[in-house]
Amino acid sequence: MKDISQSINKVDNDEKISGKAKYVADIKMEGMLHALTLRATIAKGEIVEIIYPKLPEGYFVVDYKDIPGKNIVKVIFDDMPIFTTGKITYLHEPIALLIGPDKFLVNELLKQVKVTYKEEKPLFDWVDSVIHYEFKKGEGFKPKKGDIIIEKSYETSYQEQLYIETQGMIGYMEDNEKITLVGSIQCPYYVKNALVQALDVEDKLVRVIQATVGGAFGGKEEFPSLIACQLAVAVKKIKKPIRLIYEREEDILSTTKRHPSKTTLKALMRNDKIISLAVKVGLDGGANIGLSGVVLSRALIASSGAYTIDNLDVQGDVFRTNTVPNGAFRGFGAPQMMFAIEMFVDHVAKKIGKDPFKFRVEHLAKQGDYTSTMGLYRDPILLEDMINKAMEVSDYKTKRKLFDQKDSYKGIGMSIFFHGCGFTGSGEKNHIKAKVKLKKQGDSVEILIAAVDMGQGVKTSFRKLVAHILDIEIERVIFNNPDTDYVSDSGPTVASRTMMIVGGIVARCAKEMKERFSEENFIVEKVYEQPSYIEFDEATFTGDAYPAYSWGVNVVEVEVDPVTYQVKLHKTWSVYDVGKAIDERMVYGQADGGLAQGLAYGYLEVMNHKDGKIMQKNMTDYIIPTAMDMPPMETYLFDNPYAYGPYGAKGVGELSLVGGAPAVAKAIEQAIKRQVYKIPVTPEYIMELVNNGKD
Amino acid sequence: MVNAYVPKTLEDCLKLLNEFDLKIVAGGTDVLIQNRAPSQLAIGYKKDVCYILQIEELKKIYEDDQYIYIGSAVSLEEIMDSMIVPEILRNTILEMASPAIRHTATLAGNIANASPAGDSLVTLYLLDAEIEIRSMNNLRRMKVSDFITGVRKIELAKDELISKIIIPKFEFDQAYFKKVGPRLSDAISKVAFAGAYIVEGKKIKDFRVSFGAVNVTVVRADELEQKIISRTVKDIKKMKETIVSWYEKAINPIDDQRSNKAYRKVVALNLLREFIENLNL
Amino acid sequence: MAKINFKLNEEFVEIDTDLNRRLLDVLRDDFSLTGVKEGCGEGECGACAVLLDHRIINSCSTPLANVIGKEVMTIEGFSKTKRYETIKEAFAEAGGVQCGFCTPGMIIATESLLNKNPHPTDFEIKIGLSGNLCRCTGYNLIVEAVKEAIKRGEGLW
Structure with a gap:
């Protein structure tokens, strides 16, 4: 029999290449109505009055009053209403659906709706902590007199999933009672469970079908449940098929994104080693908490990166602000933390005058070490071999030395990282x-x-x-x-x-x-049968946070234009341990795609809000890479089978994203001979660093 | 619903413009986006429309001794592929738009759109390009730089149509366009620069630079260029920072969702420095 | 409203409709050609790409008025050609397809590129694909696919 890793052609190639695959917007149903969403135009306040235009026959408004069950989208933390009851907590929060057979008329009616608000002062500062977690490893952070302490802060900004297919769903009724939703979703049962709660019906009266999904990356994890609930309520009321497909701008302005973060790290040094690390993470949750707590815990658990540090004092908060709610995005808290810790370890080494590479290798996690939560790295860790491979194929050492020269604008950077496979904890x-x-x-x-x-x-x-x-x-x-x-x-x-x-x-x-x-x-x-040795206490963050870990090394070579401060990526080299590839070519596809998103997170993708309004609201302004921007990528896989994965397979999807940003940021650091503290490392930021920053 | 007119001849088109108040649409790549309606609905124009791409008379590129003439319905791709078009303009087109946009968009559309970040404008200003404007009763010609008066503001009467772009022939020693976008293709510029010069003996005979996305319209300063022309290349290089300080006053960018003032200014001036440093005898 | 003619996927068609509609909507809603996708609605992503007189254009930023008397080919029409078969096999073999939403547009971009330049360099391939955004692949395997298509389709373009 062939080795399982040997690649085969994908089974859905033909239907996708020929355009025959049916995505949700491609589905037509007899008598289907169109829904458009009425949204708030303020970031915080109360609705005083809504005046709807007179609706022609066959046209409907659907709002919170139509919800038979609970007006909450069932996620992890239940605080997102299906439709607002009058309280507005972020700009573009959904108020109602307008529905009818002629989309043009629905749109005209929508424009005629008059909403008056009592505005309140929105909160954008990160002060309202709604989730706080903390835990310690070893003795925590206890400096003694004369200890060297190094402290640095790091920031990351929004990242938008930008799946090329926008959010969308179709709802209809079967046999006059059963409500069926077809949609672009990652989690059919999340949607189903949310529907059962919103409609307050028996399980069997709700059905969820997945249409072909045009990209998701976490963006279609929890968010689609909101659209599904709204649409299901409408279908229940109107009893006709209804279609709700987001416009691109609507999608960017109103759907979940990667949490912006601020992380402060403090290292306690003894004998040129990090003895203890204090970590403080803040995430902007936006107006609803949703999955933010889980994102935070994944970030906190990753706080010592691919290194073993015996003593940790880890704290984190999710802050509620009057901005669009943030949520799942490939990597789920890890990209923010990996950026911070990877930069920090280098910065510490430089500060104490040690070679950053050697310093990092001295701290690498090894089999048998305790994890940040006092779990055990039970399985072999191949990092040293992986690093050697990455250095050899990229000619890292020679280039590192060469690019250090004064007039060089080239840089090469390496990130070392892991990703916990499966859900956090239990x-x-x-x-x-x-x-x-x-x-x-x-x-x-x-x-x-x-x-x-x-x-x-x-x-x-x-x-x-x-x-x-x-x-x-x-x-x-x-x-x-x-x-x-x-x-x-x-x-x-x-x-x-x-x-x-x-x-x-x-x-x-x-x-x-x-x-x-x-x-x-x-x-x-x-x-599912959890390996018996895996125990995790969620309250104290103690035990094995994940059953297994995938590991990775990314090397990125860049050149910065000294005139325009633009970054050009020359090439990347990656080495991954994903246990065992079930199909090599598919893993390479995930490797390239994840890395592209990670790199772009690090140097290209700019998103920010002004007074709660996302400034880059379309594909013209929110910049993702084109074929011209992405360099050739070389990927190598190390077999390291995990006993409970099929043929030894571990997680792949997120691993390839989390190392991209620190690798590119480090490469840029070398190219400009300055230290980087935030991503994306845009030309604007590079200019600032070049003119004011310190080496 | 707004009406759509699709004249087949220039004469019909001018008659229509004379009779009605119409929005002129060529390739539509910009106009459609500015007038977007929700998906599946007709384009949300505010007034009736005149589509000009069916007019054969507007689809020619030709030249005489002094000028190159480009019809206003010629696609960017055809301009890029035409060997009689100056190389700097062809390169500008290659850098400014993706293949799909190049196949539909027109140079006239880019001019009429009068965006501060319109890339082709930077090169057209540099080349002293002119346009021919027609109406039923009139034919006039003016410089692109006079035609554009502000952000999306142009000197076009409601019965007029841009019929040609006219580019004077020059033999520069060097001429180049440089786009500074947020990524390497398919994006709106943060800053754009074009520069060209002619050296005769040791002296600069012609010196021109223009900047995009750093002011309400493309910046090209004749009076500064006159101050530079006739000096020796060596002198110009020596007075690089002085020249930069002259231009600094004309470069007045804004903060927006794509970049910021400081960056645009610094980079525009860096591009000028680079251009001066690379002047060759 | 106006009655117009154009050639669609090798057949002459007549349609009586508002010329101010986007070609994209006419193809999807009136002709059920849903292989043409809407990704951004503003000419950035290329998911809506079709061939107009054998060249790639974005159907989301093309008014119907601009296709009168012209030849439009969508992925559905192109998929009946030999060139398509070659490109399809190359994309499958190279692993250039993930979520598939950008894929028909990428195929159209490939055809448009090779039709004009049968032997592009890697750089020219990237320029050829630069108006088609893909969020899944990081593009490398798509560039590989185009190279593979060139190799397999020797003489076809």
Whole structure:
């Protein structure tokens, strides 16, 4: 049998390349109505009065009064209303839907709505802490007299997922009672559970189907539940199919983004080593908390990066502000923290006059070390070999020396990082409780899980996995887009958990199926079993935060234009340990794509708000890389199988993003011979550093 | 609903413009975005529209001894591919827009749009480009730099149409355009620069620079250029910082969602320094 | 409203509609050609790309009036050609497809590029794709796909 890592062509190539694949906006239904969203035009206050124009027959307003169940979008922290009841907490907060058969008329009616507000002074400063976490490792941060303490602060800004397909959904009623939503979503059961609560109906009266997803990156993790609830309420009232597809500008202005962060790090030094680290992280949660607490804990757990530091004092806050709510985005708190810690370790080394590279290697995490939360790195850590490989292929040492010359504007930077695979802490065991079904029917086998293929290749990799275990042709394995009427709740498609966790259960099902393969028709059903040694106390942040870790090294070479301060990326070299690649080419695809987002987060993508209004509200102003901006990328994979992952697979999706920003920032540091404290490292910031910064 | 007129001849077009108050649309790449309606709905024009891309008379590029003539319905791509068009303009087009935009957008549209960040304008100002304007009863010609009077403000009467762009022929020793965008392609400039010169003997015979996105219109300062012309290259290089300080006053950028004042100013002046440093005998 | 003609995917079509509509909407809503996608609605992303007289344009920023008497080809029409087969296989082989939303536009961009320049350099390929945004791949595997298509399609362009 072939090695599982050997690449095959993706199963959905043909339908996607030919344009036949149906994304939600491509679906037409008889008698479908159009919905547009009425949104607040102030950042904080109360609605005094809404005057709607006279609605022609067949046109409707749907607002909070129409919600049969709870007016809350069920997420993790339940504080986002489906429609406001009058209180406005951020600009563009949804007030109501206007719905009707002629979109032009719906739009005209929307323009005629008059809303009067009583405005209040919005809060944009980070002072209203709504979540505070803290924990210590070892003795925390206890300096003695004469100890050297080095302190630095780092900032990261918004990042927008900018999936090329905007958010969208279609809702309709089946058999006069069952409400069905088809949408661009990552988590069919998140949506379903939210609908059950909003409609206050029995489970079986709600159905969620995933349409082909045109990119998500976390942006379609929790946000679609909001649209789904609004649309479901409307369908319940109007009893007709309704379509709600966001305009690009609406999407950028009103949907969740990566949390801006401020991190202060303090190192206590003894004998040229970091003895203890104090970490203080602040995240801007926006107007609703939603997933922010989980984002914060992932950031805090990553606070010592790929290094082992024996004593930690870690604190973090989520601040509520009157800005668009922030939420899930590939990396989920780790990119912010990895940027801060990776820069800091270099800055500390420079401060004490040590070679940053040597200094970092001396602190690297090793198998058997305690993690930041006193869990154990149980599995082998291959970082030293990975670093050596990255240095060898990139000619790092020679270039580093060469680019140090005074008149050079080139730079090479290296980031070393990890990403915890699966949900933080006991999330898998206590909250998600993934269930998986594998069904044999005659000659074929169907995978019945809620995992969504949003481009990463789940449909292919899972069919390949099952075919490989059963030793049958991949054509005999069926995997349709999840439909909650058929598939088990295998959990959301997030947190680099899909292959390792869900794939692990699917593999167990397949192994059992293989033993009974002579039987004609049967179903194998299994649930997630957490390795018994994994224990995590969420209240105290103690224990194993993740069942496994993926590791990575990124090297980036750049050149800065001394006239315009623009950054040109020359090349990247990456080495990853993802356990075992289920399909090499798909992993390379994830590696390139994640790195592109991480690099762009580090030097290109600018987003900020002014008085609560996102300033870069379209694709003209929010700049993501084009083919011209991205350099050639070389990727190397190290096998390091994880016992509980299928064939040893660990998480892939997020790992490749988290190292990009620090690597490019470090390369720019060398090119301009200045220290970088915030991302994105824009030409404007570079100019400032060149003119005022310190080496 | 607004009406759409699609004249097939210049004469029909001018008649229509004479009779109605119409928005003229060529490729539409800018106008459509400025008049966007929600997806699936017709473009949200404020008044009736006259589409000019069907007019064959406006689709020619030709030259005589002194000038190159570019019809106002010629696509950027055709201009870029035309060997009679000055290289600096062709390079400008290559840098300013993606292939899809180049295939539809026109130079006349870029001029009429009068955006402070219109890249082609920087080069057109540099080249002393003119436009031919027609109406039913009149034909006139003026410099692009006189035609554009402010942000999205142009000297065009409601019955008039830009029919040609006219570019004087020059043989520069060197001429280049440099776009400073937020990324390497497909983006609106933060700053744009164009420069050209002719050296005769050891002296500068012609010296011109223009800047985009640093003021309400493209900055090109004739009086400063006159102060530079006739000096020796060596002298000019020596007085680089003085020249920079002259231009500093004319460069008056703004803060916006794409960049900031300080950066635009510094970079514009850096580009000028670089241009002076690279003057060759 | 006006009755106009143009050639769509190798067939002459007539349509009586508002000429101020975007070509994108006419293709998707009137002709059900949903392989043409809307990503940004302002000519930045290229998801709506089609061929107009064999050259790539963004159908979101093209008014219907501008296609009168011209030849429009969408991914649906192009997918019936031999060139398409070659590009498709190359994209599949190189791993140039992830979420797929930008893919039809990328295919159109590739065709437009190779139609004009059958032997582009890597740099020219990148320029050729520069108006088509992809958020999934980081572009490298797409550039590889185009190179693969050139190799396989020797003589086709």
